[in-house]
Amino acid sequence: MRTWREMRCFPLAVRLLLVNQLGVNTGFYLLIPYLATHLGENLGMSAAVVGIVLGVRNLSQQGLFIIGGSAADRLGARGVIIAGCALRTVGFALFALGDGLPVLLAASVLSGLAGALFNPAVRAYLAQEAGERKAEAFALFNVFATTGALVGPLLGSALLLVDFRTSALTAAGIFAVLTVAQALVLPARKVEPSGSGVLGDWREVLGNRAFLAFSLAMVGMFTLENQLYLLLPDGAREATGWDGAAGIVFLVGTVANLAFQLRITRSLKSRGDRPRWIAAGLAVMALAFLPPVLAPGAVPVLASALLLYLGIMIASPFVMELIPRFGRPELTGTYFGIFYVVSGIAAAVGNTVVGRAMDAGESAGRAWLPWVCCAVFGAASAGGVAWLRRRGALPAPAEPVRERADA
Secondary structure (H helix, E strand, O other): OHHHHHHHOOOHHHHHHHHHHHHHHHHHHOOHHHHHHHHHHHOOOOHHHHHHHHHHHHHHHHOOHHHHHHHHHHHOHHHHHHHHHHHHHHHHHHHHHOOOHHHHHHHHHHHHHHHHHHHHHHHHHHHHHHHHHHHHHHHHHHHHHHHHHHHHHHHHHHHOOOOHHHHHHHHHHHHHHHHHHHHHHOOOOOOOOOOOOHHHHHHHHHOOHHHHHHHHHOHHHHHHHHHHOOHHHHHHHHHHOOOOHHHHHHHHHHHHHHHHHHHHHHHHHOOOOHHHHHHHHHHHHHHOOOHHHHOOOHHHHHHHHHHHHHHHHHHHHHHHHHHHHHOOHHHHHHHHHHHHHHHHHHHHHHHHHHHHHHHHHHHHOOOOHHHHHHHHHHHHHHHHHHHHHHOOOOOOOOOOOOOOOOO
16 A cells, blocks of 8 residues: 555656556566577477577667667657557567567567667656656666566466467567557656767766766676576575475565565665665675575575565665766666666676576585675675765765766
């Protein structure tokens, strides 16, 4: 109830974007986790070809976030959000209707490009509409995103009892509904010119060394978040011998998010000093990976999941609130876009390291190795943010920082 009351306090545009994120994550997670199985088992593709299709989708999204961010600044976030959801509709429909490699590659490119468009645009629009209540808006955003990430796989599992095409068409239908809703309800906003060309905007953002340092420091957050879909499900299955144990982890995390996200954000915001809470949240995320090192079993894995969700709840809203404050309001989308490019690439490297640690730990009988690796990632990120905070390189919530090249 608290979540709904808080949601009603925001303008209609913010409320729509929150529901939009619920739909986006529901549609995404009811399809993508099962795509590899469909390509390999239903279509008989080799592991190499499956890797190419999935890699193209990921590269199309991660590599083009900067395009989506710049488009949001120059064309208006509303139009970019609508275009992104429309492209995702077409891409997911192609996954349902196409069996040939060219069609599947086109579907991967379109669905990846769609995410590159609407992800930074949604965050830029939300930051602009929320005003001084950005932290609360992004806390709600986290609640709706987490709920969608739980509902999506459950719905996908049920739809797969029919067939993959039904699942893909359902996902495409969700994005089609979101596209229409945004076109009808989402208000258009005047676009303020940045005063320079696209390349000039990119040079300005990339020249902000404090922003780049903060983006790199956040690699631990993104790497550890991704362990909700890699290390933690694997640990839950190993501890219980039950494939459905991963679903319990997601369910408990989602319930905790619904119950505590807004309370945590409000409480910490009232105490000021957002960078300190970001560093604290990252430290909690690092500690989350120690219980399975100290004791085997299902309970330590569950404790690990709860601590990880707690750390995300502490840090994430303030990270999203902080990003627009590094630069001019006219470049909010570009800052979000470049943030996700830098963090996405760094997190991909981090996930590769964790994956290798999982393989090495299994072959050497050192099951603790990937958990310690994740704890080190989190501690390094917490230390990086704390160091930037001590140097005064991070912007205060009261006013944006236009240039921090000397940081």
